[in-house]
Amino acid sequence: MQNGETQRGELLRIRDLVVEYTSEGETIHAVNGVSLELKKGKTLGLLGETGAGKTTIAKSVMRILPETTSKINSGEIYLNGKDVLLLSEKKMRAIRGKSASMIFQDPMTALDPVRRVGEQIEEVIRLHNNTGKNEAQQWAMEMLETVGIKADRAREYPHQFSGGMKQRVVIAIALACKPELLLADEPTTALDVTIQAQILRMIEKLKKELDMSMLLITHDLGVVASQCDDVAVIYAGEILESGSREDIYDHPTHPYTRGLFDALPDINKEVRRLTPITGRMIDPTDLPKGCYFQPRCAYAKKSCRHERREMAEISPGHHCRCTHFA
């Protein structure tokens, strides 16, 4: 696809994003040329393990990366056709919480421990809407009900809520102004499976009602299978494979994607040993010349050590950086 603005039916398009951090004099190559497209009304799963760069990508979209220690080196992030990287901070403030909202794994990153939850929802409502105190209060209570919390709990403080309930409050704040885009960064990773099921069901329902699009960040293949239309697999700051959910689950093609599936214990099979991916994630301060997954790859050829591979379209809409299994 050519460079440029969002295509029809696309809400978010990220092009060749490169992000670095500096820490103790070292450069951490967190995101190394990521391109993603999220269609309107759809859910795109960004699947990858710790340190892959998932959170950094979402924070880049929201423009909330740490100012002094991070740097977006290149790339474009089109939201509804506008490159958010070119917007002023003032314009960006109008977008955050209004057109695009982000929720994190730990609800306390978004909640103020010393303020009532109702007030915290009201705040975002009043920031983006011309509403009076009473109206905002009413709206906040409705939002609480929407996420399954009794409105009279608006007067309580975050610590009075369980982990699952806090995450509901965070979702109420994130969705209060009916954003078009929700960036959900491991929203249920810290929760028990039964609570995860409640929260995912609720997000799914609200997504439909608000006609929202979602970038769902997770390391959980089950969560992606149950929630996403499309999937992008990320490793060491690079998308290794992307396609529809069917492409990725029925025809996983990159050795890393296949390795992830193989490493999971299968509840329907009796196997004595699991098949781990050997070795560990590469050092993001010292990226290898060739394929980033090559040091752990059982199928690596000599050329994999030296040559970088571009994404290849192996079937319509299914892209992969490695053609060994294509």
Add this chain to the structure above:
Amino acid sequence: MATLLEIRNLKKYFQTPKGVLHAVDGISFSLEPGKTMGIVGESGCGKSTLGRTVIRLIDSSGGQIIFENKDVTFVRGRELKALRQKMQIIFQDPFASLNPRFTVERTIREALMLTKRYSRPEAMDETERLMELVGIDQRLRNSYPHELDGGRRQRVVIARALATGPRFVVGDEPVSALDVSIQAQIINLLQDLQEAMDLTYIFITHDLSAVKHISDVIGVMYLGQMVEICPSNEIFRSPLHPYTKALLSAIPSIDIHHQQESVILEGEIVSPINPKPGCRFSARCRYSQAKCGEPQSLEEIATDHFVFCSRAREIND
């Protein structure tokens, strides 16, 4: 077969400002040598408390712990020290359980020296052997915990646990903090060690697929009680307790062509403070009836398959 560990009506209560919290409330099971018992359940159901009580890290409030045919519920002093060497625990967060100022080599060596079974040079050799056993490169012997990744740290913790020559190891969510690809490495390691050293495990986790893989028997806990105990290959095939069914159905399947509707449990797990006598799950249970308000008992519904639910037979017909 002989039993290595037998737990009889074990209880652990905590005094809290709101009342008595029944964290572990009358749990019984036994475990054969060389086998693994998996314990699953949501956070707060008492898994860690059970594990800690069983290995005598904390004192029980009632019941008995029989280890190697000996009642160890109240042993103290030298006997307790000897017991500690035979019963080890591995926690979820290897970083928190390692001394940040000790190198890999020192961490393991100090654990060896505590057993008083090794001279210094012997301990050095044994450290090297243990590092090899758990798959830590000798290059890393002088590394500190913060210089290691999560998987390697957990290997160090495992080596340290093995240093005392235990027969029984409790793993309290030992792989929960690790990435999928590394999880599989550590699970394989634990299984290899079990085979090589004839270890007996209690494996605590909230990850049901992992627990099925590693366990011979699985116990499902809810609010301090064991609501179901069965051979591990039966848990997914024929769960009998309504809570187990709900828990299993909440796991998102990776099979995109057979996405089952999960049974959404309303409400959340609460804490068992001054609990009423009846079934603790009944408030969230769709099969709840008047008789669920009476005390339940663990009944063998099918061979080796125990269920703590007075309606288990009717609802599984």
